[in-house]
Amino acid sequence: MDQAASNTGPKIGFVSLGCPKALVDSERIISRLRAEGYSLSGDYANADAVIVNTCGFLDSAKAESLATIGEALEENGRVIVTGCFGVEAERIREAHPDVLAITGPQQYEAVVGAVHEVLPPPHDPFLDLLPPAGIKLTPRHYAYLKISEGCNNRCSFCIIPSLRGDLASRPIKEVLAEAERLVRAGVKEILVISQDTSAYGLDLRHAESDWQGRTWRSHFLDLCEALGELGVWVRLHYVYPYPHVDRVIPLMAEGKILPYLDIPFQHASPAVLKAMRRPANQEKVLDRIVDWRRQVPTLALRSTFIVGFPGETEEDFQFLLDWLAEAEIDRTGCFKYEPVAGAKANALPGAVPEEVKEERWHRFMQAQQAVSAKRLKSKVGQRLDVIIDEVDVEGAVGRSPGDAPEIDGKVFLDGENGLSPGDIVPVLIDHAEEYDLWGSVAEERS
Ligand code: SF4
Secondary structure: OOOOOOOOOOEEEEEEOOOHHHHHHHHHHHHHHHHOOOEEEOOOOOOOEEEEEEOOOOHHHHHHHHHHHHHHHHHOOOEEEEEHHHHHHHHHHHHOOOOOEEOOOOOHHHHHHHHHHHOOOOOOOOOOOOOOOOOOOOOOOEEEEEOEEOOOOOOOOOOHHHHHOOOEEOOHHHHHHHHHHHHHOOOOEEEEEOOOHHHOOHHHOOOEEEEOOEEEEOOHHHHHHHHHHHOOEEEEOOOOOOHHHHHHHHHHHOOOOOOEEEOOOEOOOHHHHHHHOOOOOOOOHHHHHHHHHHHOOOOEEEEEEEEOOOOOOHHHHHHHHHHHHHHOOOEEEEEEOOOOOOOHHHHOOOOOOHHHHHHHHHHHHHHHHHHHHHHHHOOOOOEEEEEEEEEEOOEEEEEOOOOOOOOOOOEEEEOOOOOOOOOEEEEEEEEEOOOOEEEEEOOOOO
16 A cells, blocks of 8 residues: 555545556645644555545556555445546446545545545644645655646547546646645656656747746746756647747756656557547657757657557568667557457557567567667766765665666666665766666766
């Protein structure tokens, strides 16, 4: 189970499954419950009830959600289900008729209401004072900043818009106020998340607000520029390569935001991209990547890809491999296409047999490993800033600007145990393997 405990008020156990966006939902629910005087239990046995925040994106995630609900029922017996998979309440009830309540994604009020029914709130709301940044499930030195919910795109393999609705951005003032609170609470790295970060503010018609003596639009570029004023690491996730993304590269060159872009390309073949109904014209992306790297040679690109999408031919797949080698995407995740109930792609002709998907997945991973190894090898002998995540007797483990927590590689600093999580230190890289780096703290610290 996630999270530590405190000892006052009815105790809630919390299990958070799924993506960073779901994690942010979990943080909001927990912050709200803590503000009302509930406390958290770190295990099932001591909890008065358990909330399971589920993921409903892929069938494998739904299976994991059902298994987790089953485990919580067995260990505790009083279970409230929320999150993306909550929209399939009937399916959950069929498998687990004893769950107490089921709510969908972002239904904070409904989840908290369900908790009130099961465990009335304690009388003294001041029992637990809320820390200034709310409750975070991530370590204290980094935090996810969710800038919008939902998505205006309609990718054929995805049901997120039907789960989470169209794009709904938070006004820039609200986002920046939260970022400031996080920094005041000690956060050293902000990870910007949404379904489509580069579309931020479209639904608000880029409404303006004042912050720190300047007027800012609810717009991707203003957001990046303003976050760059906070003096912490700022990392951008889920960015689509719309033309205006080019204009954020100079902020990376100036060191205002991290030289890192997480762009979920999903494929490279024009035919497959068309069948996927992906947003943003990706045809000129290779030229743009070359130009971005000319401006910021340290730029790290992360992406996810799907192999075995309906209709993907061997030529399409080979096109993807060639593209990957040319674009030199530093970090990738690769998924075998899985039909998601309710997705339009299920009706497309040309289903790819499972053994072909498997074979393509292995070829993709091999090709990606070669790219990653080549990119990391070029860092040996360089001095990189590294943010420290963990320290133990053997040394410290951190990440470079090119590594997001949980999904990318690590930098191992063997024997460096005088550091603390959240420290940012200059490191001389002396060894590289396929996905990780090794080094030691360079003489002077930044
Ligand atoms: S951009 Fe496409 S894949 Fe991403 S959430 Fe929107 S519809 Fe889904």
